[in-house]
Each structure stands twice: as C-alpha cells, then as structure tokens.
Amino acid sequence: MTDIKLRARLEALASEYSNRADAIERDLSREHAQSFSEQATERQNDMVLQGLLADARASNKEVQQALVRLDEGTYGECEKCGEPISAARLEALPAASFCINCAD
Template sequence: MSTQAAYEELREALVARRDAMHSRLASIKRDVTREHSGDSAEQAQERENDEVVDAIGNETRQSLHAIQVALDKIEAGTYGECETCGEDIGVGRLRALPEATRCVNCAD
C-alpha cells in the first residue's frame, strides 16, 4: 500500500474518531447540565461525578484538537512529518497513533 493510500485510510479513521468524540462531548455536556438531587448526600456524590465527567470532557477536547491538527496536516500535505526532526513518521506509528506529531526517536 502506498503512503498516500495509507494516509487516506488514516484520514477516514481520524474523521470517524472525531465524529464519535463530538457525540461523546455532547453527551458529557448533557450530563453536566442536568438537575441535581435535593438530597445533600446525593448532591455530594453527584458533584464528585461531575468532576470526573468534567475531566473526561477536557481529555475529549484535547483529543479532538489533536485529531483536527492531524486532519489539517493531511490537507496541507505535511502529515507524517516529525515536528522535531522533520523526518517521516513511520506509517506503523501513525496507524497506532494517527495524531502522532513526532517520530519514535523524537517521542522518547
């Protein structure tokens, strides 16, 4: 498989992940904005749950950003170039981590 064909496959996977994460983020927003219980013990548990949901939301937003950066690089023709050394990021690494911005050597 050519590099371009591999990048197209990765682009499709990134778009699918992006769409799934947008759905997850919408669900998280619904959970955070729901009504809380009137019971103080339940409210304490709900607030703890809200903190976890908020952390998941932050991670999802960060992942969405990384995915969008990768998609922008595909569009610009710079996808697969290590941001540190400028060498190619191996297709195997990109398949494992499509939003990778550094080659294996620079990632350490």
C-alpha cells in the same frame, strides 16, 4: 494507507470525540439531587466527567490538526525533527505529530 482512507479514519475519530464530548456535556448539564449526600457524590462524578470532557476535546483538537497536516502534505512527518513517523505509531495514534524519539 491512501489519503482517502486516512482522511475517513481521522474524520471518524473526530466524530467519535465530538459525540463523546456532546454526551458528557449533556450529563454535566443535568439537575442535581436535592439531598446533600447525593449531591456530594454527583459533584465528584462531575469532576470526573469534566476531566473526560477535557480529554475528548483535546483529542478532537489533535485529530483536527492531523487533518490540517494531511491537507498540507506534512502528515506523518515529525513536527520536531522532520523525520517520518513510523507506520506502526500512526496506526496506533493516527493523530501523532511526533516520532517516538521526539515524543519521549
């Protein structure tokens, strides 16, 4: 995959994670119901949303770091052992920073 296509793919992922985080933040900022039972359910839902928000932010950060590695010319190299990360792994996880052996 060319650097241009790879950059476009990574930027699309970053945009997707950012949009997801924005939508979750909007959901979390809504007002809660007046009844106690409904509030309890909404608070449980908020805990799930907070977890999803943390995941979206972490994934976006990983993609941003992958873009930095792409700019530096180190994208696709394992950050631990320096060996190439397999194309199949990068296809499945474009922001992967470790080869499969080091990720274990």
